[in-house]
Amino acid sequence: MLELLSEYIDGFQGSEVTIDGMKGYRLDEDCFFIIPKSASDKRYFEQKAVGEYFFQNGFTRFAIPIVNKQGDLFTEFGSQPYVVMYANLSEEREYTGHGANLASFHQMGRNYPYQPSEAVAYGQWKQLWISKLTLFDSMFQQQYNERPVSRFQRLFIDTYPYVSGCTENALQYLQEAESEQRFDEGDGGSFTFQRYSGQVQKQMIWPDEIVYDHAARDIAEYIRGLLLQPDSALSEIEQFLSEYQSIKPLSIFSWRLVYARLLLPIHLFDYLETGISSRDPEFTFKGYVELLENQPEYEQKMRTFFADLGLDAEALHIPVLDW
Missing domain, CATH: 3.30.200 (Phosphorylase Kinase; domain 1)
Structure with missing residues (x-):
């Protein structure tokens, strides 16, 4: 070559x-x-x-x-x-804190002088989430009508109604968040990542990972990764957000989008999608079981999300799911 x-x-x-x-x-x-x-x-x-x-x-x-x-x-x-x-x-x-580096990346993306037309997800979360839910509803019905063969298939049938319910909660929260009027210039579209996991700190940024969207996408996905760690330290999330907000403070609208995205069980969908399409679905069975076992802890973290970060959700009129 x-x-x-x-x-x-x-x-x-x-x-x-x-x-x-x-x-x-x-x-x-x-x-x-x-x-x-x-x-x-x-x-x-x-x-x-x-x-x-x-x-x-x-x-x-x-x-x-x-x-x-x-x-x-x-x-x-x-x-x-x-x-x-x-x-x-x-x-x-020059070394820059992770959160500040990501905020600078987002700020630069907002100043891009043209309107992107490819890989655009800004303002389309609701439509995209409904499409995902519709697709998996169809998969569930197909699996339900067939005789389950693998442990993964049986677990999918048993647990998908829960995943679907979580998604409906996220959709409802997102719909209410979209009417939020407390936003600022930082809530415009920017360049983000399909699934952010610290790419701005890595050796290379690949263009096929880029999607035009709200900055809350990257913030939420990075926090999700930390929340899913059983021994995750709240201090890591606080430091990341402190660094980010030293460059660009988050509006109430941004906070609500972050929360809405964290409510969406993307981490569960990932395992379901991998298991369903895999020739060896048993390969993902253990990982999916582990995620399900940790889900109550994740829900608890979402119940206290704003309080843990020092934000008075009630005083700020930010709704919080209590399941």
Whole structure:
């Protein structure tokens, strides 16, 4: 595949490198990844524009689709179109706290001068959650009508009504939150991640992970990961939020979106989806059982979420689910 890079750079002599499971070639701080084309032309062109914007504003670890010597974004090699991603892996980065780094990323995303049209989820949570619920309702009915074979299938049938009920609660909370009038300029759309798990702190930011949405998406998903840890320390969440709000304080609207997203049992849906589509659903059985066993603790954390963070939900007129 190194031969393909000759369409981009003359006499490239880089060495192989693997980052996040992706193989590429590196020369000093310059890194190139050759990736089979898997999305629309429009998606890649927008990724290029967004990546260049972040790169020019200091996020040089953002992988950017680049054009070849002919000015084309795609290069045929062995009858397969490829995209080449470029990133600068400079090690000289000033340390910034995780929360502050994410807030800066979101702030920069809000200032993007164009309206994105690809991978947009801003204002669409309700529609997306209903679609997910409808899909899994159909899966449940199909599994219910068939004779369950595996332990996972039987567990899915037994527990899905609970998952569905949690989702209905999240949808109701979201619908009420959308009427919240206490918002500010920070509640506009920004660039976030499909499923945030600390990507702004990692060596590389991949453009296919980016989605245009409300910043609450990333905040909630990072907090979810901490809440799901049995021995999670509240201090980690407090530090993350303190760092984030040192750059951009959260409005009441943002807090309510964070809470609504945490109510949505995405972590349970993930295991269900993996187990249903897997040829060996037993592989996910134990993980799903463990999550279900920890769910009462998760619910308890959601009951005291605002109080634990020092927010008086009653005084601020923020509804809290009590199950």
